[in-house]
Amino acid sequence: MRNLAMLTDLYEFTMSNGYDAVSQDKQGVFDVFFRKIPDNGSFIINAGLQQVVNAVQDFHFNDDDLTYLQSLAIFSDDFIDYLRNFHFDCQITAIPEGTPVFPREPIMSVRGPLIQTQLIETLVLNMLNHQSLIATKARRITFAAQNKPVMEFGARRAQGPDSAIYGARAAVIGGCASTSNVFAAKEFAIPAAGTMAHAWVESFPNELIAFQKWAEIYPDNASFLVDTYDVLQSGVPNAITVFQQLQQAGYNVQGGIRIDSGDIAQLTKQARQMLDDAGLQQIKITVSNALDEQVIQSLLQEGAPIDSFGVGEKLITSASSPVLSGVYKLAAIIDDGQLIPKIKVSANRDKLTLPGVKKTYRLYNSKTKKAFADVIALNEENLQAPLQVIDSNPLSTTSQTTLNDFEAVALSQIVMEQGQSVTELPEVLQIQSYCKTKLAELPTATLRIVNPDAYPVYITQKLADLQNKLIKQHLQ
Numbered sequence: 001m002r003n004l005a006m007l008t009d010l011y012e013f014t015m016s017n018g019y020d021a022v023s024q025d026k027q028g029v030f031d032v033f034f035r036k037i038p039d040n041g042s043f044i045i046n047a048g049l050q051q052v053v054n055a056v057q058d059f060h061f062n063d064d065d066l067t068y069l070q071s072l073a074i075f076s077d078d079f080i081d082y083l084r085n086f087h088f089d090c091q092i093t094a095i096p097e098g099t100p101v102f103p104r105e106p107i108m109s110v111r112g113p114l115i116q117t118q119l120i121e122t123l124v125l126n127m128l129n130h131q132s133l134i135a136t137k138a139r140r141i142t143f144a145a146q147n148k149p150v151m152e153f154g155a156r157r158a159q160g161p162d163s164a165i166y167g168a169r170a171a172v173i174g175g176c177a178s179t180s181n182v183f184a185a186k187e188f189a190i191p192a193a194g195t196m197a198h199a200w201v202e203s204f205p206n207e208l209i210a211f212q213k214w215a216e217i218y219p220d221n222a223s224f225l226v227d228t229y230d231v232l233q234s235g236v237p238n239a240i241t242v243f244q245q246l247q248q249a250g251y252n253v254q255g256g257i258r259i260d261s262g263d264i265a266q267l268t269k270q271a272r273q274m275l276d277d278a279g280l281q282q283i284k285i286t287v288s289n290a291l292d293e294q295v296i297q298s299l300l301q302e303g304a305p306i307d308s309f310g311v312g313e314k315l316i317t318s319a320s321s322p323v324l325s326g327v328y329k330l331a332a333i334i335d336d337g338q339l340i341p342k343i344k345v346s347a348n349r350d351k352l353t354l355p356g357v358k359k360t361y362r363l364y365n366s367k368t369k370k371a372f373a374d375v376i377a378l379n380e381e382n383l384q385a386p387l388q389v390i391d392s393n394p395l396s397t398t399s400q401t402t403l404n405d406f407e408a409v410a411l412s413q414i415v416m417e418q419g420q421s422v423t424e425l426p427e428v429l430q431i432q433s434y435c436k437t438k439l440a441e442l443p444t445a446t447l448r449i450v451n452p453d454a455y456p457v458y459i460t461q462k463l464a465d466l467q468n469k470l471i472k473q474h475l476q
């Protein structure tokens with residue numbers, strides 16, 4: 001595994017160098033949370049925790065790194081020595097990967113020596129922002145696909161190898177059935193899948209020979225790309241010929257065709273008719289070509305008979321909304337054993353932070369078992385009905401609400417203690433199925449991809465009081 005300790009912003013080092021000079025004993029508590037959701041969605045799918053745990057466990061500086069840092073001539077010798085002997089020993093609390101999470105909810109909290117909590121900021125955000133962005137996009141795309149399998153095809157268009165590899169992982173967390181990316185499939189034990197490229201078809205004297213050669217090698221499950229020359233005049237008829245030849249040779253043919261250009265709705269309808277007329281009802285139709293959730297939704301609305309989708313560039317880059325601006329904010333300082341809540345008060349009220357050590361709960365209706373709201377509380381609070389809460393959005397004008405009749409389930413768990421992993425983190429396919437379960441608990445109006453209903457996220461009265469107290473202190 002790569003040591004990523006140097007993948008940080010210079011200011012993490014300059015601040016930590018200063019903290020070191022000020023006090024080695026001070027502890028910090030930082031929260032990771034999001035404010036804005038890509039594509040005007042209402043939630044993100046949390047992803048990337050496993051990579052954060054791996055990275056911080058291996059966080060160290062080698063001689064080469066230290067020589068470079070020393071060469072900048074801005075750090076004290078004590079600080080360089082601190083880095084030489086660096087041992088990550090923070091506590092990390094996190095919401096499990098695959099959970100739908102809402103704005104302002106701490107999806108991860110890091111508590112430990114201030115220098116350490118500061119030094120890992122950039123790396124933590126880099127990993128969580130990227131994977132959560134792609135998992136969220138994949139959820140939108142697979143939601144539009146209405147349970148028809150989506151293959152992740154993006155490696156060639158991803159912004160570099162890491163985006164391809166961890167993007168494929170995140171895509172599967174968000175609902176993709178498989179990936180064409182062999183590295184990711186091997187690394188994360190996710191299904192590898194694919195069809196063929198135009199180059200295969202073009203490399204033979206004609207399309208029929210190309211399909212026949214393919215069928216010789218993969219007779220049980222051949223998937224032909226039918227749009228190299230002409231889908232309806234050549235590709236589909238040649239595919240039908242080869243499927244029938246396989247049947248005559250005694251194979252139980254289970255293959256498919258892929259259409260990668262043109263008007264997909266019209267072409268799939270006609271191709272389906274031609275396959276059915278030839279008695280090939282079992283042959284599946286896959287489509288691809290710059291697909292995203294909007295195109296997929298439109299194709300299915302038009303009644304296009306599609307069995308599966310291959311989705312690349314729009315998914316792996318989250319093209320329509322390519323930034324997830326998750327932040328890492330100081331929530332408290334622990335000085336001499338005393339916890340001092342901290343707040344960021346900005347000219348932009350939207351950027352007001354939630355102070356203190358907190359816990360997020362999902363509230364379920366005790367009869368329907370459906371989730372209907374989340375509540376962010378101070379750690380020591382016990383949520384009991386009737387519960388006085390306030391909208392967590394600082395821009396909201398609505399006042400207090402009282403919540404009755406709920407079952408509150410805490411969303412986060414401790415994943416690291418003193419720098420050591422304390423829970424077995426699940427495999428990617430387990431995370432995917434957990435994600436499906438958590439999505440099914442949400443109101444349907446929250447799940448839709450166009451103008452979803454905002455899901456209520458509240459803060460408790462106690463947390464609101466603490467926030468107001470700190471705002472007053474800072475504005476005095």
Ligand SMILES: Nc1ncnc2c1ncn2[C@@H]1O[C@H](COP(=O)(O)OP(=O)(O)OP(=O)(O)O)[C@@H](O)[C@H]1O
Pocket residue numbers: 260261262263264265266288289290291295298299
């Ligand atoms: N029936 C349809 N309804 C909505 N969108 C479609 C439909 N058919 C195709 N599209 C989408 O429209 C976009 C453009 O398709 P088009 O076939 O013009 O692609 P292209 O890339 O210009 O063509 P080619 O791949 O042949 O070079 C793609 O995102 C494609 O998935």
Ligand SMILES: O=P(O)(O)OC[C@H]1O[C@H](OP(=O)(O)OP(=O)(O)O)[C@H](O)[C@@H]1O
Pocket residue numbers: 153154156157197198260288289290291310311312313314
């Ligand atoms: O369109 P995406 O969602 O990214 O899906 C992956 C694309 O990659 C392949 O195309 P290729 O690289 O051969 O280029 P093409 O776009 O000219 O088909 C494939 O045929 C898809 O079109």
Ligand SMILES: O=C(O)c1cccnc1
Pocket residue numbers: 153154180193194195196197258288310312
């Ligand atoms: O297997 C495929 O069909 C495939 C893989 C990557 C990109 N486009 C298509």
